[in-house]
Amino acid sequence: MELKRVVVTGLGALTPIGNNKDAYWEGLKNGKSGCAPITYFDTEKFKTKFACELKDYDPNAYFDRKEARKLDRFAQYALVSSDEAIADSGLDLEQIDKFRVGVIWGAGIGGLETFQTEVLNYAAGDGTPRFNPFFIPKMIADIAPGNISIKHGFMGPNYTTVSACASSANALIDALNYIRLGHCDVVVTGGSEAAVTIAGMGGFNAMHALSTRNESPETASRPFDATRDGFVLGEGAGALILEEYEHAKARGAKIYAEVAGGGLSSDAYHMTAPHPDGIGVVRVMENCLRDAGVKPEEVDAINTHGTSTPLGDVAELKAISAVFGEHAPNININSTKSMTGHLLGAAGAIEAIASILAMEHGVVPPTINHTVVDENIDPKLNLTLNKAQKREVRVAMSNTFGFGGHNACVLFKKIS
Template sequence: MSRPRVVITGLSGLTPLANDIETTWKRLVAGESGLGPITHFDCSAYDSRIAGEVKDFVPEDVIPAKQARRMDRFTQFAVAAAQMLMRDADFRITEDNAYDVGVILGVGLGGLQTIETYHAKLLQSGPSKVSPFLIPMLISNMGPGQIAMFTGAMGPNIVTTTACASAIHGIGTAYSEILLGRITAAITGGVEATITPLGVAGFTALKALSTHFNDDPARASRPFDKDRDGFVIGEGAGLLLLETLDSARARGARIYAELVGYGASDDAYHMTAPREDGSGMIRVMRNALRDAGLAPEAIGHINAHATSTLLGDRAENRAVKEVFGSHAKKIKISATKSMTGHLLGASGGIESVFTALALYHEMLPGTINLVEPDPECDLDYLADGSEKVACEYAMCNSFGFGGTNASIILKKWTD
């Protein structure tokens, strides 16, 4: 029996570039940076003092004030992005379809801000000052949980927490649930909000963050460049509405792209570093190609994980060359973290949104700050800016701590 076709009928985002996906996309293809000095807290004593913050976000504009106070920032992002998503898709959840709509969301660290706030109160004033909402605010599954409460979606409600691969694993899980016939639609993607004192301190201690460009934040995220010195932490949300083609056609929905393949793998190697030969990344891309039933030569575009770390960028470059052989040089590769920073658990969500829009608009985003490529990073990274290119298939990669890897493949929609 043939499996159902799954299409993307809605997109939304809150990003360091803008608080809506339309403006984010325009700034992205224009090659603008959303990075700047950290303003969420006093970071003067930190080695890394730059981030990709979501700016001018007022949760009370979209969430009743009492409810907003009982949410961590990551959950506020999730609810706001979900409301934008439903409007973009013109999708309504009713008594008739509520059980057929799932919410499956990637979240990396959850309510880190809440943990820090209430730990300080506990130490300063004792346990009586800890809010009864502490646990519901900090747990990762409150992102999809609150989305369900606001939208009425009563299908499977799941959070995937696999570090920086969380969102694509969430998308892949939602895709699998639809393929199995358990649901006909899913709100999916990723969300994260960890630009906090402890979050930045922890990543800095790992020597993972950029520290050389504090005085020039827009230049700090430099995927594949020889002067890259770590990633720039970001925050935000990127959501997609997945739907069976039959459902989308029945309601006359706009279709951005078709989701045709998903792969997962693990390096089984190191807590934070990838295998230098990229073998786990090789497996995950081949798994996605096999799931889609495609030859490597079918892929015309890749939105790379490309965090701007020394080992990660080199390993991904090697993996692409191994998977795609001589075709690798023909693939147009975007490293959009050069403009947004690394949104951690949300990164695959917003980058999947970018990949869908790249196919839909036939416009592939460029990679900024690639001034002098690392000699070991020798593919076409669109360093000269965005290109108007029509391609049929595109891949989006995410690789996380613990060696966890995820890839999806999208197909340009043609009716």
């Protein structure tokens, strides 16, 4: 069967460097760091005292107080970003066939703060099981797409993908395939996460996964730098409206880009560490290129997973060199996590948006905070260090990898 073409017609972002799509782009192109000391709880006894929190986010600006109490922050973020994307798409919700509109969302953890609060409250009590009646529906990861569909009446496929930090990239690929195969006309997709909590910070610190650069938080996320010492936890959401090309064209929609293909693979190696030779990463990029029908030499930019961990950054760049060979130095490689931190299950969504906006504006955002060259990294690679670079981007890829060895790669093309 002939697969249908899929395009992006709406974007929404709620990030540590901007609370909407346009503010996010301004932060990206200007190399803005979203990292600062944590304000949500007392970090005195924590190894890491900073994160990339949202700035000036007020739930009362989006929800009434009664509604906000029923929603964990990760679900609030999902509703805020998806509302922006739907408005940006110009979809007439009174005219479209809502049975053919799906919501496929990514979340690596879900309502961690809700779970933490309820357990702490129980532990502080007398043993009587007094739990909030909204405890379970606030916590479960699938409540985010559920709430989006309930709000707008979307009655197509509705679920959450959970693959750690690859979750929202998985969601995007699933959305692509549902439309390609003719099951949907439109899918609201993306991801959200709100893990900057006592349990989130404590858990990742226990794994020795986080940077402890407490003396200079704004420079702590430093992908590809020889002095990198772990990732910086972030929070927020990104939403994309994926639409069948003819459906979008018929209504005169603005088209940001075509979603040309996606690839998936598994490292099958270790719970948290990447394969040292990047075998799974090589395969996921090859799968993505094959699925999109794109040759390696056609790729202009790659937004890497680039978390600022000692092992992960090197393994990914080795894989890029292996896949793209002589063309690798011609690619603008970057890591926007240097600015936003690592949004876990929402990372794939906001980084896909960064790739699409780079195509729209002809500017590749920088990898900030680079000061010391890592001798284990090929010096011929263009890592887009410290300053944005102007470039026509016709084909862009976005990589996301998750604990458990989950790898996802999505490829976008300028529409033609």
